[in-house]
Amino acid sequence: MSDNKQHKMESMIAQACHYIDEVTGGISPPLQLSTTYSRNQDHEYVGNYSYSRADNPSWEVLEKVCAELDGGAEAKCFASGMAAVCAFFETVNSGEHVVAPRIMYHGSQDWLRRIAEKRSIGLSLFDAGDIEDLRRTVQPGKTSVVWIETPINPTWEVIDIALAAEIAHQAGAILAVDSTVASPVTTRALEFGADIVFHSATKYLNGHSDVVAGILVTAKQDDRWEEIKLVRTLTGGVLGPFEAWLLLRGMRTLFLRFDKASQSALRLAQYFEGHQRLQRVLYPGLESHPGHEIAKRQMTQGFGGMLSLLVDGGADEARRITGKTRLFVRATSLGGVESLIEHRAAVEGPHSEVPQNLLRLSIGIENCQDLIDDLEQSLK
Numbered sequence: 140m141s142d143n144k145q146h147k148m149e150s151m152i153a154q155a156c157h158y159i160d161e162v163t164g165g166i167s168p169p170l171q172l173s174t175t176y177s178r179n180q181d182h183e184y185v186g187n188y189s190y191s192r193a194d195n196p197s198w199e200v201l202e203k204v205c206a207e208l209d210g211g212a213e214a215k216c217f218a219s220g221m222a223a224v225c226a227f228f229e230t231v232n233s234g235e236h237v238v239a240p241r242i243m244y245h246g247s248q249d250w251l252r253r254i255a256e257k258r259s260i261g262l263s264l265f266d267a268g269d270i271e272d273l274r275r276t277v278q279p280g281k282t283s284v285v286w287i288e289t290p291i292n293p294t295w296e297v298i299d300i301a302l303a304a305e306i307a308h309q310a311g312a313i314l315a316v317d318s319t320v321a322s323p324v325t326t327r328a329l330e331f332g333a334d335i336v337f338h339s340a341t342k343y344l345n346g347h348s349d350v351v352a353g354i355l356v357t358a359k360q361d362d363r364w365e366e367i368k369l370v371r372t373l374t375g376g377v378l379g380p381f382e383a384w385l386l387l388r389g390m391r392t393l394f395l396r397f398d399k400a401s402q403s404a405l406r407l408a409q410y411f412e413g414h415q416r417l418q419r420v421l422y423p424g425l426e427s428h429p430g431h432e433i434a435k436r437q438m439t440q441g442f443g444g445m446l447s448l449l450v451d452g453g454a455d456e457a458r459r460i461t462g463k464t465r466l467f468v469r470a471t472s473l474g475g476v477e478s479l480i481e482h483r484a485a486v487e488g489p490h491s492e493v494p495q496n497l498l499r500l501s502i503g504i505e506n507c508q509d510l511i512d513d514l515e516q517s518l519k
């Protein structure tokens with residue numbers, strides 16, 4: 140991505156596509172709470188709207204901004220990230236085959252396992268650290284969807300999107316990318332050949348830990364996309380007007396927040412790498428990280444605000460450390476302005492493949508030295 144394009148994106152999002160309300164001149168869109176829209180005497184709708192599960196003026200600016208951000212043909216918002224994930228997988232038919240990483244966001248994988256079982260959909264998992272394993276796992280002519288996530292929660296392994304797209308397309312499948320952790324600031328997955336990009340907008344896009352929302356962006360408007368839109372209307376996983384409004388407001392500062400979080404996360408990762416109380420620091424911005432070379436190519440504006448620490452010891456030691464933080468908040472989720480810490484295996488439950496000594500950190504926008512000091516005193 141050229142710097143020029145980056146500048147354009149920053150300007151575009153700060154002004155929400157240069158939004159100006161046609162009626163009032165307001166520079167923030169109005170909040171339309173109506174669920175239904177009236178017809179004139181000829182029984183025709185007065186405006187372009189009928190009923191708020193089907194079409195909703197509150198989504199329009201938001202969806203336009205999201206499509207612009209990822210360079211897609213169209214974007215659609217949903218009631219949560221998982222509502223978007225579910226709508227997407229509704230388009231997979233019985234008998235088809237889906238490929239996904241072995242370690243990935245647990246909610247998406249739980250859903251995939253459930254539909255695979257209930258609807259006779261084939262599901263194969265591949266090792267995210269080995270792209271050749273993806274090549275071996277796809278079944279040409281049978282695999283319809285390759286779903287990847289990069290960087291992957293919570294090891295931050297990086298998958299080469301361009302290569303994954305090539306492998307998926309050669310097998311006759313589409314590539315869908317969960318780009319929640321990278322955000323469109325640093326990775327525009329469609330530009331690397333992905334067909335659909337997904338964001339849990341609950342995370343970086345909103346950024347203030349006060350909205351649950353999901354976004355899908357498509358490279359082109361095809362039959363699958365039409366089906367996704369239909370599924371949203373029929374199953375009703377729609378975003379409320381106020382949430383849409385808040386999300387758009389949060390997104391205006393996306394670049395500022397993401398830049399700050401990226402810079403601090405890199406500094407933290409470098410500071411704590413080799414720390415005597417830690418076995419390892421997992422962060423794609425570190426040269427020691429196995430995905431670093433791909434990350435340098437694919438994460439064009441920083442390596443993001445997510446990192447994990449493998450502490451010296453097991454689950455008890457990991458939990459003891461989280462118990463001592465004073466600034467880091469003990470909570471799940473990511474991408475907000477507040478820095479969070481969690482013992483990930485405990486969050487994912489007994490089936491989790493996440494190491495017991497892994498602490499997941501989401502870096503916010505606090506003073507970086509304060510964050511370093513807090514972790515240092517917690518590790519003691």
Ligand SMILES: *Cc1c(COP(=O)(O)O)cnc(C)c1O
Binds near residue numbers: 219220222340342
């Ligand atoms: C949070 C998250 C999701 C799910 O999104 P919700 O908004 O919580 O429904 C999916 N993928 C990743 C990587 C996430 O972090």
